Amino acid sequence: MKTTKKHKRIYSNQQTIEPYYTIRYLFIFITTLTTVTVYHIHKELVRPKLEHLVVYENLTDRDPRVTCQFPILNPFHPSILKYVFVPKPIRCMERSYRLTYIDMDTGLLQFNVSGFKESGYSLDSNTLRCYYQEIYRPNEDDYRVEYGPQIPITGLHEPRTDFIYVSCTNFLGFTVYSNFHAYARRRPEVRKFKDDIELGAAIIGIDSISRLNFMRQMVNSYHFITEEVDGDVLHGFTKVGENTFPNVIPMLTGRSFITEHNNRFDDWPYIWKDFSKEGAATLYAEDQPEFNMFDYLAKGITLQPTLHYMRPYWLAVEQSMLYKMSSPGCLGPTPKHLIYFNYLKSFLKIYKDSPVFLFSLFNEVSHDFVNTVGVIDLDYMKFLKSSIHEGIFNRTVIFVLGDHGNRMDFIRRTKVGTIEDRMPMVTVILPEWVSMKYPSWKASLRENRMRLTSTYDIYATLRHILSTLNNQSKSTDIEQYLLNNIQDKNVKNHFAAPCTGLSFFEPVPLVRDCNEAGIAQWLCVCHEGQQKRLEQEHPYCLAASNEVIRYFNELLDGLENCAKMKLAFVEHAYLYEAPQKYDDGKVYEKSVQITFKAIPGNGYFEATLGMEIKNGSRKFVVIGQVFRINKYGHQADCLPRTMLAKMPILKGICYCD
Known part of the structure; x- marks a missing residue:
């Protein structure tokens, strides 16, 4: 077939048009790519940076007489800047209405008029039928909840349960609205203050938050605590255990965590029992019930531990469809931390004229990541500020604290992160009038800010506060009574041992070492700055790491479902050349702290090893606990829970085949 002139023109035009469209599309692609790139670069350059938002006051008033010269670090040390940032705010569902609420002043359940208007429903037309059910904790069961009968909501109601x-x-008949409400109901057995010198205690804790991270992320709260209410931050405070339980138990009992026990925690001598015996109102609150300190890999507490106990609320919430359909960090339209703080505040308000003991530890926003806790900063500050200004903390000593620093995020693999993990946030806020009734308390707090303190000292301080409700001999009688109630002989002997803690309200000795403070040497911060960093190729690094791997495989021996461990690489190591006496009683002339990666499981571990030198040969010995410092998820789920509870290290080193 011959090509006509017309066909030639069309073909020629196509050849002309195709390059045109190709260039056009290429131009659009390059323009779009450039715009997106410029946008993200600009966003990164102008984003709020924590190091610019926080004013850091460097502390130079170190007392040279203090034998433990623990590190005072800048919270924005260059080595960690790449790991810290401003978190994204919590966004709850916008099209979710609050049709009911409990009034914080009266405690009455009622309809929310504005919520009905926003949702399009009418209160007068009876288009909705609403009811409430009271939630109960079953007797001797820490894992279930029970619901009472349906009670129609017709006006104002005062529920009997929290x-x-x-x-x-x-x-x-379709459910168009559901919600859970929490409000503390006053109990008749709680007495009122007898005189004007009695005090209560409130621990407002945040899980896994160091002092430095509190300064970085909780900017408004830190300013309020230190500047507006003159709280005293304890810069030398050091943890005594790896995670929550071994740090909270010394806080509440004055003794170390015991691993060899009957897996029953009811009869342990918690300080809240002493306060309760004195007629005080007691409350224990944690969120995330799966990981509560008495329930994780354990049987929980059989009897309700305190007069008010928030665990049943969160159990009910997490079993609900409402929670499963909610945005992260939310219950319907409400951030979970606001529900938590409002419940604590309701407790403090109804017992404003009574002594209280409140222990709370909020977990969700801080446990896994170092930066996410910043989302609650403003609300945490508002909770403290409003409570103080309303006078509901006027007879209560406030402890703002963490149980330890972050143990799992990337920052933990840095030297600064190691120190942060060991030095949690601890601040004490006294009511203004205390300086008149107990003039030595504030002066001692000021002195102790730059001295070595530990978790055991919190218990001693709580007992000091308890002494305002009783006399010393009576306090001793209560302690003995609690010990006599312990059935297990080993547990009783353990808690009968003397306490090592010292009250913050009395001067902590200038000459105090980690052993005297109850801090294991592998957690001690007194010798920071005395160590020498070793190159990864140094023979000590390989020898020490392989010894830990051998130690791991010895623990795994006989566990057929767990793979054998191998060394992947050494991340960093530090040599301590000064003699150190460790808990095994031995004195090692040299010791090494090493961080390495092992496979399978991609675990990062931190271990301390002592160096023994005999007949010219060198041998490394694992000292104390070995810590896994990154997430391990469910890699050890093939092992029974009882075994994981008894040997927690297996959670991090067993990798199920």
Whole structure:
């Protein structure tokens, strides 16, 4: 077929048009790519940086007489800047309405008029039928909740329990609204203050937050605590255990965590029992019930531990469809931390004229990541500020604290992160009038800010506060009574041992070492700055790491479902050349702290090893605990829970085949 002139023109035009469209599309692609790139670069350059938002006051008033010269670090040390940032705010569902609420002043359940208007429903037309159910904790069960009968909501109601479930159905019988409410109900057995010198205690804790990270992330709260209410930050405070439980137990009992026990925690001599014996109102609150300190890999507490106990609320919430459909960090339209703080505040308000003991530890926003805790900063500050200004903390000593620093995020693999993990946030806020009744308390707090303190000292301080409710001999009688109630002989002997803690309200000795403070040498911060960093190729690094791997495989021997461990590489190591006496009683002339990666499981571990030199040969010995410092998830789920509870290290080193 011959090509006509017309066909030639069309073909020629196509050849002309195709390059045109190709260039056009290429131009659009390059323009779009350039715009997106410029946008993200600009966003990164102008984003709020924590190091610019926080004013850091460097501390130079170190007392040279203090034998433990622990590190005072800048929270924005160059080595960690790449790991810290401003977190994204919590975003709850926008099209979720609050049709009911409990009034914080009266405690009455009622309809939310504005919520009905926003949702399009009418209170007068009876288009919705609403009811509430009281939530109960079953006797001797820490893992279930029970619901009372459905009570129609017709006006103002005063529930009998702290926690209730609310639901509304339309004319077709479909549930169109559900919610959970928490409000503390005053109990008649709680007495009122007898005189003007009695005090209570409130621990407002945040899981896994160091002092430095509190300064970085909780900017408004830190300023309020230190500047507006003159709180005293304890810069030398050091943890005594790896995670929550071995740090909270010394805080509440004055003795170390015991691994060889009967897996029953009811009869342990918690300080809240002493306060309760004196007629005080007691509360224990944690969120995330799966990981509560008495329930994780354990049987929980059989009897309700305190007069008010928030665990049943969160159990009910996490079993609900509302929670499963909610945004992260939310229950319907409400951030979970606001529900938590409001419940604590309701407790403090109804017992404003009574002594209290409050222990709380908020977990969700801080446990896994170092930066996410910043999302609660403003609300945490508002909770403290409003409570103080309303006078509900006027007879209460406040402890703002963490149980330890972050143990799992990337920052933990740095030297600064190691120190942060060991030095949690601890601040004490005294009511203003205390300086008149107990003039030595504030002066001692000021002195102790730059001295070595530990978790055991919190217990001693709580007992000091308890002494305002009783006399010393009576306090001793209560202690003995609690010990006599312990059935297990080993547990009783353990808690009968003397306490090592010292009250913050009395001067801590200038000459105090980690052993005297109850801090294991592998957690001690007194010798920071005395160590020498070793190159990864140094023979000590390989020898020490392989010894830990051998130690791991010895623990795994006989566990057929767990793979054998191998060394991947050494990340960093530090040599301590000064003699150190460790808990095994031995004195090692040299010791090495090493961080390495092992496979399978991609675990990063930190270990301390003593060096023994005999007949010219060198041998490394694992000292104390070995810590896994990154997440391990469910890699050890093939092992029984009882075994993991008894040997927690297996959670991090067993990799199920």
